[in-house]
Amino acid sequence: MGLPTPDTGxxxxxxxxxxxxxxxxxxxxxxxxxNDRAELHARRxxxxxxxxxxxxxxxxxxxxxxxxxxxxxxxxxxxxxANSATRETVAKAPSESVFDQCRTRFxxxxxxxxxxxxxxxxxxxxxxxTPSAEVDSTIEAAAWAGGxxxxxVLDLLIPQVPALLSPGGRFYxxxxxxxxxxxxxxxxxxxxxxxxxxxxxxxxxESLSILRFIKPSSL
Numbered sequence: 001m002g003l004p005t006p007d008t009g010x011x012x013x014x015x016x017x018x019x020x021x022x023x024x025x026x027x028x029x030x031x032x033x034x035n036d037r038a039e040l041h042a043r044r045x046x047x048x049x050x051x052x053x054x055x056x057x058x059x060x061x062x063x064x065x066x067x068x069x070x071x072x073x074x075x076x077x078x079x080x081x082a083n084s085a086t087r088e089t090v091a092k093a094p095s096e097s098v099f100d101q102c103r104t105r106f107x108x109x110x111x112x113x114x115x116x117x118x119x120x121x122x123x124x125x126x127x128x129x130t131p132s133a134e135v136d137s138t139i140e141a142a143a144w145a146g147g148x149x150x151x152x153v154l155d156l157l158i159p160q161v162p163a164l165l166s167p168g169g170r171f172y173x174x175x176x177x178x179x180x181x182x183x184x185x186x187x188x189x190x191x192x193x194x195x196x197x198x199x200x201x202x203x204x205x206e207s208l209s210i211l212r213f214i215k216p217s218s219l
Contacts, residue, residue: 002034006060006093011085019085020054020143024203025124025174030061032172032199032210033122037065043168045119050075051106051157054143056086058122059101060093067095071119075101076110079139106157107164118164124174125154150179158184162191165215173211181209188213 008022033040045066050059053075063073075086083103090099107114126135126143127150134145135152146153154173161171171193175181185195195213202208 003061003064005030006057006089008055008057008089010088011055016081016085018079018139019082022055022057025208026057028199028201028208028210029058029124029172029174033062033065040065043119044069045071047117048073048120049107049118051123053077053086054082056089059086060090063090063095063097063099064093066097070096070098072098076104076107078103078105078142115163117166119166119169121165121171127176127179129178150176158187162193162215167215167217169215171213175209175211177207181211184211
């Protein structure tokens with residue numbers, strides 16, 4: 001039986017007006033994590049990180065997926081309203097996981113402690129194709145404006161991922177077709193991570209996919 005979607009009704013409050021509401025991309029990511037629940041349980045992850053947590057829906061869901069093992073679920077976001085929203089969402093979805101949250105971009109300031117220790121890394125990046133000037137132009141735009149090919153933010157993270165993951169660690173990534181998913185998979189392959197599409201879904205004019213990358217135990 002699948003886990004329920006975390007309650008994010010509090011996002012209707014005015015203080016959360018700049019926070020990205022859960023949408024089809026969020027739900028597709030939840031489905032990918034649900035589908036992999038048995039595999040995740042088998043690995044017994046201890047440190048899981050969501051970059052750009054927004055509403056906190058994914059962090060709360062991941063905490064519930066891994067509840068039996070008391071994993072640490074750490075979420076980061078550069079939007080202070082998103083930090084507050086994430087804490088509230090997670091608090092409304094009790095689990096045995098340990099939760100922490102930090103206001104930062106990616107894992108800046110935490111990377112030395114996390115390096116080589118992240119068992120599950122999750123990122124729903126700003127992937128919409130926009131002019132470069134729109135990237136981080138406002139706190140709202142930071143949640144969706146991806147610049148050229150929708151890849152300008154993601155491309156900053158890609159080289160960091162192999163060093164952040166633990167041996168056998170997994171990285172779940174949301175993309176659209178304009179982001180060139182096969183090219184992303186090839187870039188990670190060159191860095192030593194095996195990747196594949198694990199789910200795809202049409203949402204309006206966008207074709208969404210979840211890519212999953214796994215770091216070899218020997219890398």
